[in-house]
Amino acid sequence: MTSQLRQLALCKQGLALPQPFGAGLSGTRSAIEHLGYVQIDTLSVVERAHHHVLWSRVPAYNPSHLNQLISEQHIFEYWYHAASYLPMRDYRYALPNMACIRDGENRYYNNVDKRLMKKILARVKAEGASRLRDLDQGSKGKGSWWSQAPGKRAVEKLFMQGDLMVCERNGMEKVYDLAERCLPEGVDLSVPTPVEYAAYLFDTTLRAHGVFTWKQLLHLKTGKTMRDAMREVVDERIETGVVKALGSTGASNTYVDINALEQTPTVGCALKVLSPFDNLVIHRDRLSSLFEYDYRIECYVAAPKRVFGYFCLPILYGDKFVGRIDCKAHRADQRFEIISLHLEDGQLDRESFFPALTDELQKFADFNKCPLLDESVIEKLRRRRSLTSGL
Structure with a gap:
């Protein structure tokens, strides 16, 4: 049974069969939409994690594809459990976190200079897409805000609360523009209820992993409201036969996609060198339980x-x-x-x-x-x- 579960996990992750998402630009978009997110990382010992993850799954992947997909409004940057590329279709599920930042519920983004935030927004509105270093065209001396923590934190808060979006990256340097210029016409801006948000997390995990744990579903998501909503979703999915709970995988509260398990093909002996931030390995407890690999x-x-x-x-x-x-x-x-x-x-x-x-x-x-x-x-x-x- 364990081998079958592993093969299911690999197939769901797009690591078992050739060209599971297609190739090139369209394959890159399909991969991100299937996985639900691709984590962005700054370390460059080898090619950065977001490029490595996609290269591992998409033949003819090119790092330029991410900027192109952002410019075509198919994906966007925001926070999943870390900074990530996300499908634009899921934009509404970022809204609750944006509201928390705006309302001051996140301690890191408190005490940010509101006048400076207004100044930055006005500048981007007037001058268009801007890098952080472009946002000050006056004094370049020590007192210049753009090189100091207050300016950086002001831009970060404007991004995290949804006023600014990243419209391009040059290496790891971000270019920002107003959200209203980056979002496609007709994008869903309705704020999801807790149950809708829990269903989004559940469906994303089900689609991308096939076999998963309760802890994985709520990774870095805290609070009784979220736990209760997720329990409601999980119970409903078990009752309707979408998933079943397993008791013999070495981890408690483990669930499996029933239909996908029955249709999982046998995995061959392909070899992959994966990123430390690959979607398959990022949940270390599940990795240890399912693959007996401590990493x-x-x-x-x-x-x-x-x-x-x-x-x-x-x-x-x-x-x-x-x-x-x-x-x-x-x-x-x-x-x-x-x-x-x-x-x-x-x-x-x-x-x-x-x-x-x-x-x-x-x-x-x-x-x-x-x-x-x-x-x-x-x-x-x-x-x-x-x-x-x-x-």
Whole structure:
């Protein structure tokens, strides 16, 4: 049963079959709409998480697709459990959080200079889409607000409460414009009830994962109102036969998509090197329970306490996580470095695994625009279970 659940999870995530969402720009849009969100991350040791996640699922993916989809008003940036790209069709479900920010219910966004916010809004309205550094064209001295925390926090609050939207990114630099210029005509602006919001979270998780936990449904969502609404939705979905509760997966309060489970195809032995922020692995408890894979990213761990490396990437092979690899893209000299590689399964068929790993790493290196891949590290690993290069 566990293997079947894993295969269901991989199929729902678009990691089991070739071109599950199509290719190129349309495939990128379909992937985001199916997954419900793609997390944005600033770390650039290798290609950033939002690009890595989409590259793993969409053939012919190009990072420029995200700006194009924003300009075409098919997706938008906001907060899911973290900064994310979201389908524009789901815009109304961001409205409750925007209202909380506007009403001062989030402590981080209190004590923001309201006069400065009005000044910024007026400037964007008059001058059009603007970067943060564009919003001050006067004094560039120490007192200039744009380079100080108050100005940045004012822009962030205007974004979080829905007055400004990101209309473009150049690398990680955001360009802002008025929300009224970024939203498509006819977009639904009705504020969802708690039950409607819970149903949105449930349906998104059901569609993107197939098998999931109660904790996953309410990830970073707090309060009795939200818990009660989600319980109402879950009970209704169980009663109507959409999902059933499982008691033997190693985790309590686990649910599975009944129809999808019966139709899940067998997963082959494809190999994927995934982002630490990939939708499949971001819920660490579920990852441990379902895949028996304990994982955490170690860039937030003090160097002496790291076990696997600063930015180790999970290695998925078939329906199992079999190891992790720490890589770095040296873009100046187009070299892709393998810093360390650790395998977990001593029974791994190395004759098939290593050619698949080498092929995937070369493709990933090319995507990072660092085609020079040092395969000697992989060759050494054929004879050892783990390896740290340079030692």
